[in-house]
Amino acid sequence: MNDVKNTHPVYTIKDFNLWYGETQALKNISLEIPEKQVTAIIGPSGCGKSTFIKTLNRMVELIPSVKMEGSIHYKNEDIFKPNAKVESLRTEVGMVFQKPNPFPKSIYDNIAYGPRIHGIKDKKTLDEVVEKSLKGAALWEEVKDRLNENAFGLSGGQQQRLCIARAMAVEPEVILMDEPTSALDPLSTAKVEELIHELKNDYSIIIVTHNMQQAARISDKTAFFLNGEVIEFDATEKMYSNPHDKRTDDYISGKFG
Amino acid sequence: MEETVQHFKKRSPKRKQERFGKTISLVATIFIVSIVFSILFFVASRGLRTFTEHGVSAIDFFAGTAWRPGEVSDAGEPLVGAFPMIAGSFLVTIFSALLATPFALGAAIFMTEISPKTGKKYLQPVIELLVGIPSVVYGFIGLTVIVPFIRQIFGGTGFGVLAATLVLFVMILPTTTSMAVDTLNAVPRYYREASFAMGATRWQTIYKVVLRAASPGLLTAVIFGMARAFGEALAVQMVIGNAALVPDSLTTPASTLTSILTMNMGNTVLGTLENDVLWSLATILLFMSLFFNILTRWIGKKGAMK
Incomplete structure (x- = not known):
C-alpha cells in the first residue's frame, strides 16, 4: 500500500470488514483516499466495489442484514461512532447513482430538494443555488428556460448531470459516484467524464467503474478490488503502466473481467 | 419457394x-x-x-x-323526495373517508417505510382478514357495541350517521390501507436512496418524496374506500336507524340510499310508483359507483408518472 503524498486523506479506512448475512463482501480493507482528487475503484462485478462506496456514506446500512467491523474515518471523524449523525455525514458526502434517479419533480425542485431539507426556504437563495449547481454540472445552458418542467423530460445523460447538480446543491466535500456512466451513451459519458475532471478542483471524487479505460482517463489514483479485497492501490498512471500484482495486470489487460 | x-x-x-x-x-x-x-x-x-x-x-x-x-x-x-337519503349517503361516505384516511395512511407508512418486517408478518394478514369479514358481521357488531355506546354518551337512540360512520370507518380502513400499501411499495427504491444520500431524514424522505410520488395512487385508495362506503347496504342499514329524514344531528336516526332500498324492496308492487322510485334510488347508486370508477381511472391516468 503506497502512502499518499502531498494531500490529506479525506477517508482513512482501517481493517474494514463487511458481511451480508453470512457472506463476507469486504475483507480487511485499508485505504487512504486523498482529498480533491479523483479516486477510481475498479474490479470485476461482485468484487465489492459498490458495497465499499456505499459504506462511505453509510447507505449500505439500508440493507437489513449488514454487519461491519473495523474503522472508517472521514476527516478524522469516526463515521460509525455512536453519536455520529448519519444525516450530517451524507450532507458532506454526496452520491450519484448508477442509473440516473431524478425525483418525479421539476428540474428546479430536484436541485432545490437538498437545500430545502436542510432548511433553506428563501426563494432568492434557492434560485442562486439552483443556478450555481446547474452551471457546476454543465447543464445550465441546456435547461435554463425550462426549469419548471418535469425532470423526466431530460435525456439520460442530462438526467445524470442533473443528479450530479442535485448532489452538489448541498455543497458536499466528497462526491461518491457508483458507475455513473454505465447507463449512458458514449457522448453523454464523455460529457460526464469532462465534468468529473472539472469537479475535482472543488471536490474529492470517488468513482466506481467497471470501465478500465474510464478509470485511466479520469482518475488520479486507482484501487483494484477483487473478491472483496484491495489487491492494489496506487497512482493511476503507475498502476496502468507497471502493476505490482499479477492479478491487476491480468485484469487491466483484459484477461478476465 | x-x-x-x-x-x-x-x-x-x-x-x-x-x-x-x-x-x-x-x-x-x-x-x-x-x-x-x-x-x-x-x-x-x-x-x-x-x-x-x-x-x-x-x-x-x-x-x-x-x-x-x-x-x-x-x-x-x-x-x-330523495334528498334525505342522498344527503345521508354522502354524509356517511365523506365522514368515514375523512376518519379512515389518516389511519390508513399511517398504517400504510408504518408497514412500508418504518417496519416492513412487522408489517408483512403481522399487519398484512390482519388487514386481509378484515377485508374478508362479511358486512353483516360488521353491522351486528355495530348494533351491539357501537349503537349502545353512542346512546350512553350522547343520549337518544344511538342509531344515526355517527354509528354508520364508525362502522363504515372500520369497514373501509382495510381496503384503503391495503391499496395504500401497494401504492407505497410501488414507489421506486431509488427515489428513497437519492433522498437519503442527500442527508434527508427518514421522515423528510417519506413526506417529501415517497408520499408525493405516491399521491395519485393514495387518492385512488381513498376513493376506492369511499366507493365501498357509498355502496355498503347491510351494515349501514343495521345501525343508521332508517328514518327518511334529513339528518340534523349525527346521532339522530337517518338513512342512506342503500338502507332505504334494502328496507323496502320486498314490500312494494312492481310497476307502482312505490316500486319505481326505489329503482330511481338504485339508478343514483349505480351512476355514483360509475362516477367513482371513472374518477379513479382518470386519476390513475393523470397521475401516471410521465
Missing part, C-alpha cells in the same frame, strides 16, 4: 388452437360487456319511470325532503 408459401398458408393445428382461444375470450368479453350494459339499461329504464310514467319532477325527487311513497301532498304531488 412455392411449397414454402403453401406450407405457411395451410392451417396448422397451432393456428386453429389460437383461433379457438381468441374466439372463447372474445365471446366471454362480449358476454360480460352485455351484462353490464343490460343491468345499466334495466335499472335506468325502471328508475326513469318515476319521472316519465308517474310524472314526478326531477326537482321534487332530488331536492324534496319528504319521503312517504304512497302518500300525496296537499297539492296532490306524490311525496318521494
Whole structure:
C-alpha cells in the first residue's frame, strides 16, 4: 500500500470488514483516499466495489442484514461512532447513482430538494443555488428556460448531470459516484467524464467503474478490488503502466473481467 | 419457394388452437360487456319511470325532503323526495373517508417505510382478514357495541350517521390501507436512496418524496374506500336507524340510499310508483359507483408518472 503524498486523506479506512448475512463482501480493507482528487475503484462485478462506496456514506446500512467491523474515518471523524449523525455525514458526502434517479419533480425542485431539507426556504437563495449547481454540472445552458418542467423530460445523460447538480446543491466535500456512466451513451459519458475532471478542483471524487479505460482517463489514483479485497492501490498512471500484482495486470489487460 | 408459401398458408393445428382461444375470450368479453350494459339499461329504464310514467319532477325527487311513497301532498304531488337519503349517503361516505384516511395512511407508512418486517408478518394478514369479514358481521357488531355506546354518551337512540360512520370507518380502513400499501411499495427504491444520500431524514424522505410520488395512487385508495362506503347496504342499514329524514344531528336516526332500498324492496308492487322510485334510488347508486370508477381511472391516468 503506497502512502499518499502531498494531500490529506479525506477517508482513512482501517481493517474494514463487511458481511451480508453470512457472506463476507469486504475483507480487511485499508485505504487512504486523498482529498480533491479523483479516486477510481475498479474490479470485476461482485468484487465489492459498490458495497465499499456505499459504506462511505453509510447507505449500505439500508440493507437489513449488514454487519461491519473495523474503522472508517472521514476527516478524522469516526463515521460509525455512536453519536455520529448519519444525516450530517451524507450532507458532506454526496452520491450519484448508477442509473440516473431524478425525483418525479421539476428540474428546479430536484436541485432545490437538498437545500430545502436542510432548511433553506428563501426563494432568492434557492434560485442562486439552483443556478450555481446547474452551471457546476454543465447543464445550465441546456435547461435554463425550462426549469419548471418535469425532470423526466431530460435525456439520460442530462438526467445524470442533473443528479450530479442535485448532489452538489448541498455543497458536499466528497462526491461518491457508483458507475455513473454505465447507463449512458458514449457522448453523454464523455460529457460526464469532462465534468468529473472539472469537479475535482472543488471536490474529492470517488468513482466506481467497471470501465478500465474510464478509470485511466479520469482518475488520479486507482484501487483494484477483487473478491472483496484491495489487491492494489496506487497512482493511476503507475498502476496502468507497471502493476505490482499479477492479478491487476491480468485484469487491466483484459484477461478476465 | 412455392411449397414454402403453401406450407405457411395451410392451417396448422397451432393456428386453429389460437383461433379457438381468441374466439372463447372474445365471446366471454362480449358476454360480460352485455351484462353490464343490460343491468345499466334495466335499472335506468325502471328508475326513469318515476319521472316519465308517474310524472314526478326531477326537482321534487332530488331536492324534496319528504319521503312517504304512497302518500300525496296537499297539492296532490306524490311525496318521494330523495334528498334525505342522498344527503345521508354522502354524509356517511365523506365522514368515514375523512376518519379512515389518516389511519390508513399511517398504517400504510408504518408497514412500508418504518417496519416492513412487522408489517408483512403481522399487519398484512390482519388487514386481509378484515377485508374478508362479511358486512353483516360488521353491522351486528355495530348494533351491539357501537349503537349502545353512542346512546350512553350522547343520549337518544344511538342509531344515526355517527354509528354508520364508525362502522363504515372500520369497514373501509382495510381496503384503503391495503391499496395504500401497494401504492407505497410501488414507489421506486431509488427515489428513497437519492433522498437519503442527500442527508434527508427518514421522515423528510417519506413526506417529501415517497408520499408525493405516491399521491395519485393514495387518492385512488381513498376513493376506492369511499366507493365501498357509498355502496355498503347491510351494515349501514343495521345501525343508521332508517328514518327518511334529513339528518340534523349525527346521532339522530337517518338513512342512506342503500338502507332505504334494502328496507323496502320486498314490500312494494312492481310497476307502482312505490316500486319505481326505489329503482330511481338504485339508478343514483349505480351512476355514483360509475362516477367513482371513472374518477379513479382518470386519476390513475393523470397521475401516471410521465
